[in-house]
Amino acid sequence: QTSLSEGRRLTVKDIRGAAQLLRRCGAASVADVDTGAGRDPVRWFLRFTADRAALARSDPETERGKDIWDLRVFGAVGRLSFVGSTTHRGTASRPITQPWLKHLAQAWAADALVSMTAGPVRAVVAAVGLLSEHLSRRADAGLRPDALSHRDIHAFLARRAVGAQA
Numbered sequence: 001q002t003s004l005s006e007g008r009r010l011t012v013k014d015i016r017g018a019a020q021l022l023r024r025c026g027a028a029s030v031a032d033v034d035t036g037a038g039r040d041p042v043r044w045f046l047r048f049t050a051d052r053a054a055l056a057r058s059d060p061e062t063e064r065g066k067d068i069w070d071l072r073v074f075g076a077v078g079r080l081s082f083v084g085s086t087t088h089r090g091t092a093s094r095p096i097t098q099p100w101l102k103h104l105a106q107a108w109a110a111d112a113l114v115s116m117t118a119g120p121v122r123a124v125v126a127a128v129g130l131l132s133e134h135l136s137r138r139a140d141a142g143l144r145p146d147a148l149s150h151r152d153i154h155a156f157l158a159r160r161a162v163g164a165q166a
Contacts, residue, residue, distance in 0.1 A: 094129030
């Protein structure tokens with residue numbers, strides 16, 4: 001139903017082929033089938049079905065514990081990474097290496113995705129990644145939040161201002 005509702009072409013032959021492949025493999029679930037990189041309609045349908053089944057089982061609470069979020073769980077598009085990204089689309093972001101800072105960023109992002117679109121949320125998480133990179137230069141690598149001071153924030157903002165001018 002999801003495949004058809006999204007306007008994807010689906011034939012009875014493809015569904016039969018998927019059922020036959022599942023039987024041959026002895027798979028208990030569509031997620032158990034190695035569909036490889038095959039481009040045939042049967043394997044494509046099984047990959048699509050496994051993806052949508054995983055999405056249906058997901059919820060924002062379970063997604064919050066992950067390092068890379070599937071934003072479809074929050075009603076948005078794409079992914080949100082707290083461990084950095086190197087995608088060719090958009091701006092690459094730095095990883096948030098301090099566990100306490102990553103936890104705070106994840107909590108903020110989960111709340112923000114209720115009222116904001118994914119773009120601004122990604123931008124803030126990317127900025128937190130830059131702060132994390134800056135904090136990692138400290139003697140304690142930024143692992144002790146109780147050791148942070150105004151001086152750290154001033155140094156971070158001064159560094160960003162110099163970088164923006166260059």
